[in-house]
Amino acid sequence: DVKVTQSSRYLVKRTGEKVFLECVQDMDHENMFWYRQDPGLGLRLIYFSYDVKMKEKGDIPEGYSVSREKKERFSLILESASTNQTSMYLCASTKDDGDPEQFFGPGTRLTVL
């Protein structure tokens, strides 16, 4: 079974703090993704990565950065958290073998006060 785990289910931070959201997958997937999900807006892609040390901007990268130092781990970084970054953050991964199914982690609900 593919397993995608995220470091926290719930996180509360203050405005201006640096926030790290961690995602780990155990199935040797090449591709990893970070989304945020907001009511009425659906899932929106923030960043993705096709390989170690590679990153690509998604639809809403502003205010975020990412790090992929190891194949199994993809980190989302909020350099200076703001209240409009309060959201559900979902990580996903896929294998680079023609099977396009994305496997999602359980999500991190981040609240920025």
Place this chain on the structure above:
Amino acid sequence: GQNIDQPTEMTATEGAIVQINCTYQTSGFNGLFWYQQHAGEAPTFLSYNVLDGLEEKGRFSSFLSRSKGYSYLLLKELQMKDSASYLCAEGSGAGSYQLTFGKGTKLSVIP
């Protein structure tokens, strides 16, 4: 261009059939996906269509018309546990890896 439209909410009766429609813009198209998401949980994969036609998988089927930029998800013999949001997503990029999601359709199944 990936403007994806699907109804916001639908209600259907247990045991019935429901069809959830999705339209998308066809430029850069590389596959159409459906995901199911129960409240408070992560999305789970239901289906993937890259060619025209109907793909059947148990009680769920998905249809694609590339020329019309149209897909639907058909759920038969509805069960209460099918109450969830259904997310339509368009794939783009090499190998369909980049997904753009619609806002989701919240389906309520009533007795």
